[in-house]
Amino acid sequence: MKADSTDRTAPQVGEIVHVACGGHIEFQEDTPWAVYQGAAVAFCTPACKRAFEQDPDPFMAGEIPHPVE
């Protein structure tokens, strides 16, 4: 495991993490994620993360459905 302080809140592979659009998933190496209010949140798809990045607060409030590509 590499020591990378920028990834201090990165979930561990295999860890069950909260998904921004609701529910939980098992974190994988390619799971998109970000830090929101100090906590790691994962996304079901890269498009889901992009929608979050454009409007984090409404997205986390459930006001923006995650995109379907």
Ligand SMILES: [Zn+2]
């Ligand atoms: Zn989603």
